[in-house]
Amino acid sequence: MANSIITITNMKKQYPEGKGKFTALDDINLSINSGEFTGIVGPSGSGKTTLLNIIGSLDVPTEGEVITLGESIGKLTHRKAAKLRNKNIGFIFQTYNLLPVYSVYENVEFPLLLLKMSASKRKKAVLDALEWLGLTDKIKSRPGQLSGGECQRVAVARAMVKLPEIVLADEPTANLDAENAHNILKMMSKLNKELNTTFLFSTHDEKVIQYLTRQILLKDGKVVG
Amino acid sequence: MIKFLLKGLIRDRHRSLFPILSISIGVTLTVLMQAWVTGILGDMIDFNARFTTGHTKVITRAYSENMQQMASDLAIVGVDELTDDLEKEFPNMNWINRIRFGGLIDIPDESGITKSQGPVVGWGINILTDNGSDIERMNLQKAMRAGKIPTKSGEILMSDELAEKLNVKVGDDATFLGSTMFGSMAMQNFVIVGIVHFGTTALDKGAIIIDFKDAQEVLNMENATSEILGYLPSGKYNNELASEIANDFNSKYSNSEDEFSPKMLTLSEQNDLKSMLEYMDSIIGIIIFVFIFAMSIVLWNIGLIGGLRRYGEIGLRLAIGESKGAVYRKMIYESVLIGLFGSLFGTIIGLGFSYLLQTKGLDLSSMMQNTSMMIQSVYRAKITPLTFYIGFIPGLFSTIIGTALAGIGIYKRQTAQLFRELEN
Ligand SMILES: Nc1ncnc2c1ncn2[C@@H]1O[C@H](COP(=O)(O)OP(=O)(O)O)[C@@H](O)[C@H]1O
């Protein structure tokens, strides 16, 4: 049996809207195995971000069960959820979300500061991650001095630096041109193969789709294929 | 992590330099205002105490009804006995006699014909009497513009404006015309030996200063005085202490049936100084309140803007597994740091300016021409223990409160909600 690290059963997510409720996700059943390179594909507003946030323990399901790395997301306390993210999940955002006052090196080092790690180990991890993404010559730059493609590579390095089990990437190529989009996907695909990290994307970008090993189609909060 | 956050704090001027600057400015202003108000009002009170009110003052009930009249027929008689009593009852206090009186001064020419004439207020103070204790109390040495302080009976000082108006100089003769304690005509020749300027319009406009004994003689006030001024041993006015003494005295010596019985007033019961004292307390209260209020709002806004600017960072920190509580706590720690620095700089700068104003003072005499109030015309700040923390503590607290208010928004929001906002 394949090793399932994300299991979703009969999940529903509702947001309060005026006096009633708005259903963002409905009757989701999914299982994602370790080492997959999966995309959640759907138009804007279909619920992709919501789904990733719940899997990543930044949000909770309204009904049903979501199990990420053996933890039931709906039952986690704030601190336990934080710990799960801290140890095992890397996030990549559409808008890179780099910290402008820190150097590339410091941005990548940041997630390791929460993990109690020795300074020498930390340095090695950061330099490794920067090398995977071809950023070794940008170590001292600030995000403001980088191109969009370079920024997103820094963001990938930051997500990868702690060698998480899962990387959740919310429309990572939406702000990139074709060349940079291909570039970044090739790098992530390589990392997926070499390090066996599970990648879960959300996207509606055609360019991304060719790299995926599996597609989950989402429409109006429902899985349609 | 702490080092990392500090690095960010220092590099991001919107989070460090600008808040520190605004706190410093607020704290500086508060410190300066407090020292300034305390200095001016304190000087005013001290000035009044030295020249007119004492810390306490004994007069007759009748005299108290209309002190401005300075009526010598309403004087206290039997001063020596009363002074003995006062010294026995309140041995720590310093009791001195003073006579204030009204009249005319007449300047004759060589042939004895009136050259000029004008109304005067006479001050009978201790120059030759009581070891010249009023020389220091009224700062006579400093007030001298010409001539010398009287060294024998019959010598007087005249205020500079009056001397100019009457066209007299040191060494000229002057004749005082008035009425005695018993209502008969008083007339006495004096030599003007000095010209004085006190820096207070009430005294500089038209005063002559003579020795207390001379005043007693001229006005026929044997063993009598118009006022007995009392000074607390500390030399500083203390309203509670003064009131206690006055109540004690009045219960023993004052008789509401007898209008010539003595009555003791405190400084605050004279010259409207009570409202001045209350004003001083309330103004300092208002400064602090306004400061905390205004600064909290300013810092709240700085915090909000800073918080908005930091959504990315906060979202990221949540994503990499810091809990909301930890993020919020660290924001508060940062604000403590910012508040400390801002308040410290502000207090130092404020103290610097206050010190300048305390030593140099600000001369506003040209703006005070027409006042007859007993106030000095050089304004000085006064640094008190309160000055050191009046800005510091509110500066620190308003920073923390401002950040806490701003941070609650972040704290209360759902993590997912923060992320949605982060995306836009
Ligand atoms: N916190 C929220 N409160 C209310 N409605 C929300 C919230 N988050 C998402 N939604 C709604 O849920 C739907 C799905 O949103 P989202 O997951 O962001 O879609 P996608 O990422 O596919 O564009 C949208 O209609 C959005 O308006």
Ligand SMILES: [Mg+2]
């Ligand atoms: Mg989305």
